[in-house]
Amino acid sequence: MLADLQHGPHIAADSVVLKAVLLVQPVKRNNMNAKQKTQQIKLGTLASGFDLTIPILIAEGITPNPIVGISAAVHGDEIVGVQILRELWSLLAREQIQGSVWLMPVVNPLAFEYLTRNTPLDMLDINRTFPGNASGWISEQMAHAISEQYLSRLDYYIDIHAGGTFPLVDYCFLLNNGDFARAFHSKLLYTPAQPYQGTTASVTLKRNVPTVVIEIGGGYEQQEEQVKRGVSKICNMLRYAGVLGGAVEAPPSQTLLREISIMRPKNGGLCYPVRPFPPGEHLMGRVKLAEVVSPYSFESLETMETPFEKNVVVLSRNYVTRVNPGDYTFMIGNLATAETL
Ligand SMILES: [Zn+2]
Numbered sequence: 001m002l003a004d005l006q007h008g009p010h011i012a013a014d015s016v017v018l019k020a021v022l023l024v025q026p027v028k029r030n031n032m033n034a035k036q037k038t039q040q041i042k043l044g045t046l047a048s049g050f051d052l053t054i055p056i057l058i059a060e061g062i063t064p065n066p067i068v069g070i071s072a073a074v075h076g077d078e079i080v081g082v083q084i085l086r087e088l089w090s091l092l093a094r095e096q097i098q099g100s101v102w103l104m105p106v107v108n109p110l111a112f113e114y115l116t117r118n119t120p121l122d123m124l125d126i127n128r129t130f131p132g133n134a135s136g137w138i139s140e141q142m143a144h145a146i147s148e149q150y151l152s153r154l155d156y157y158i159d160i161h162a163g164g165t166f167p168l169v170d171y172c173f174l175l176n177n178g179d180f181a182r183a184f185h186s187k188l189l190y191t192p193a194q195p196y197q198g199t200t201a202s203v204t205l206k207r208n209v210p211t212v213v214i215e216i217g218g219g220y221e222q223q224e225e226q227v228k229r230g231v232s233k234i235c236n237m238l239r240y241a242g243v244l245g246g247a248v249e250a251p252p253s254q255t256l257l258r259e260i261s262i263m264r265p266k267n268g269g270l271c272y273p274v275r276p277f278p279p280g281e282h283l284m285g286r287v288k289l290a291e292v293v294s295p296y297s298f299e300s301l302e303t304m305e306t307p308f309e310k311n312v313v314v315l316s317r318n319y320v321t322r323v324n325p326g327d328y329t330f331m332i333g334n335l336a337t338a339e340t341l
Pocket of ligand 1: 078
């Protein structure tokens with residue numbers, strides 16, 4: 001009824017009826033749930049003949065702005081973020097929102113297809129190639145299109161990562177907006193001395209767009225807790241951005257890390273953790289974390305230990321896994337240089 005009156009060509013611009021409709025319009029539209037639609041970023045055709053497209057799912061409220069972008073699976077073996085966005089998408093369908101939420105559930109579909117961190121076609125980590133190159137490798141072409149058609153449109157940006165195929169992780173990068181990052185309620189926050197170059201976040205940071213990179217879950221264990229918490233705390237971030245109504249829940253006490261040691265073994269084989277080390281656990285002094293064992297002779301090739309006097313587990317492997325030399329095996333934060341917020 002309202003739509004007919006608005007769009008009907010028979011209504012003259014100065015008619016009394018139209019003025020009445022315009023007056024009631026904001027009230028009516030405030031009661032509408034988010035409209036949902038899909039857009040495609042189109043790249044070329046693959047050698048297989050299939051078209052390469054990257055979908056964007058858009059939930060739009062009463063006004064199109066602000067636009068909050070949330071992406072996942074920029075690394076193809078990090079599937080928890082996709083699960084979080086699936087739940088969030090169905091939740092947004094039932095909500096009234098201000099502005100828009102633009103979800104990109106799979107930033108790198110080629111890597112997701114093979115469940116690999118890097119793009120199988122050119123072996124590149126797309127998250128080191130942004131803002132990309134329209135005439136470069138396929139990862140660079142994708143990064144260029146995503147930068148132009150997605151990242152450059154956003155007013156807020158959240159990128160969800162995970163530990164990958166085997167490790168479990170739990171922290172959040174505090175980059176250019178502390179309140180936005182803290183609204184995710186991660187117990188561990190991290191501000192690196194040097195931010196990673198070539199990431200999706202590097203594009204939005206350059207534009208001074210509030211940007212948060214979340215690291216949550218990973219490994220093919222049950223992730224129900226992480227998915228539930230991810231959805232709930234991203235809703236808190238959407239309240240901070242003014243997209244969802246209601247008060248922002250205050251964060252708990254959080255530890256801001258300045259130094260994290262990425263522990264990569266020198267030898268490949270089977271990695272036997274001493275026991276599960278949940279992210280967030282404090283470990284004092286030198287503590288043995290794991291043994292790397294040869295699968296050919298069963299001899300121990302290497303012992304991995306905590307690197308600091310006061311350690312906190314950031315990423316861990318909680319069951320026996322295959323490791324290659326240089327793999328992310330543990331990440332340990334230094335509590336001596338950390339700050340309690
Ligand atoms: Zn990642």
